[in-house]
Amino acid sequence: MDAGAARRARVERAIAAGARIADPRDPLGEEARRRLPLTSGLSPEGVALALGRHLEVAPTRGELDALVASSGRARRCHVVLAANVCTAPLRAVAVATATAPEVLVRPSRRDPVVAELLVRALQADEAFARARGAIALVADLDLGGAAARAPGDAGDGALGDAERAEVLAELHIYGTDQTVAALRAQAGPGVIVRGHGAGLGIAVVGPGAMLAEAARDIAGDVVPFDQRGCLSPRFVLVEGPAERAEALARALHEALGEAGARIPRGPLDGATRAEIAMYRATLEAVGSLLEGDGHAVGLDPAPRSLLLPPAARVVHVAATSAEAAPSLLAPLGGAITAIGAGGGGRLAAAASAMAPRARVSALGAMQRPPLDGPVDLRTR
Known part of the structure; x- marks a missing residue:
């Protein structure tokens, strides 16, 4: 041989x-x-x-x-x-x-x-x-x-x-x-x-996305491994006005609740509970939080920066635009390893430009990348 x-x-x-x-x-x-x-x-x-x-x-x-x-x-x-x-x-x-x-x-x-x-x-x-x-x-x-x-x-x-x-x-x-x-x-x-090293995923919802369908797809990417992997979306960026981001947050809250009824989140340790409490307290100053049994969805309708949520089926939703995205994503540096996108628009392209080595997939497919090498492409 x-x-x-x-x-x-x-x-x-x-x-x-x-x-x-x-x-x-x-x-x-x-x-x-x-x-x-x-x-x-x-x-x-x-x-x-x-x-x-x-x-x-x-x-x-x-x-x-x-x-x-x-x-x-x-x-x-x-x-x-x-x-x-x-x-x-x-x-x-x-x-x-x-x-x-x-x-x-x-x-x-x-x-x-x-x-x-x-x-x-x-x-x-x-x-x-x-x-x-x-x-x-x-x-x-x-x-x-x-x-x-x-x-x-x-x-x-x-x-x-x-x-x-x-x-x-x-x-x-x-x-x-x-x-x-x-x-x-x-x-x-x-x-x-x-x-x-450490990485995370982001989801991008473009102007052509049906929000209920996008929410179900995002929930399907969040639930596996309780959001702890580098392919798991921690942020959802919604292209459009604050009202659209709020509608997506509510749909995602419902979708995560339905998914959690079928596949419960694992037990939380004390450190993770403390992270969730800190995220909740910080978010109260800038937006709102929808909490369910085993998940949470934070909403920032007018973000100046992105607040990193704990990796425990906790998702941060923010309204933004292609023009504003670079300043929001810049502090994440090279940490973005995966981008899930749906609904077209210019925001997904702007996000990809900020993370050129991230894996890009459709919403709902972030956790099933091809077996073509390491998941993390940043060092290829």
Whole structure:
């Protein structure tokens, strides 16, 4: 098996392992559904939604081509995972297996479930081994040791002569900006670092959108993972007058209430409750807040700036225009990783210009991006 075929085969076996986790009848899927409500912060219904709809287990041929083509080439790949999105390990492991035959995964200490299940499945997968794949969980990183090994040491035999290169290892970090910076500083010569730090999504409602439909679509993007992922919309920018933003806020409040009845929000810890209380108090000075059982929608009819809501199914709605959007979005810097847009107009283009590397999708499709590489395109 040549190097390119081996890379693709390893990715396909990682996806096959993910499909077992997505299947509630498979022992891995049953175990995931039993354990994740205890570690992920999601309700059992939220876990079922995440595994049944948001594990990327049916990529197209074109998506796999793009994933393999965009991945690096190294002898081994270290992966550091975060706990925000319980399904994220599948995409991270798929990218890592395209990058290198040897993959070492440091799971989130708070939520290691999916990472553990994937590694277990791949370690027992003969087809993965035939594609020169080797994978293991690690508690700590040894970047110095990984970079210092010379050609001919353990693991080097998995590569043919055409694959041996100066890049000995890649380090893929998923986490906070502080985590990325700290681990980047530890990486020595021969280690390429690809850091994916904090990010968030925004939704844009243009003048041609039907507000009730847009609200349902936005709710469908907010509910998965209880809004904690970098694809989750935290802000909704409504193009037009304040009255239109208010109508959207009310429709979104209703849509989130209906969605929450089917898929309840997970339990909140004390810190998140305090963030919601602070958001509520701050918003009272500039707008209004619609609260339901398991969600909240804030409205700022005349924003001078954007107030970041907590990631707990709390959405901040603001009326704005294409001309005003740049000043509103500028403080977010490079944090915007996803834009959902509907209804045409000029505001979506203005938002995209402020975040040129964000993934852009239709409203309602923000949480189902193609499996063409990391979700976060800012470092591609």
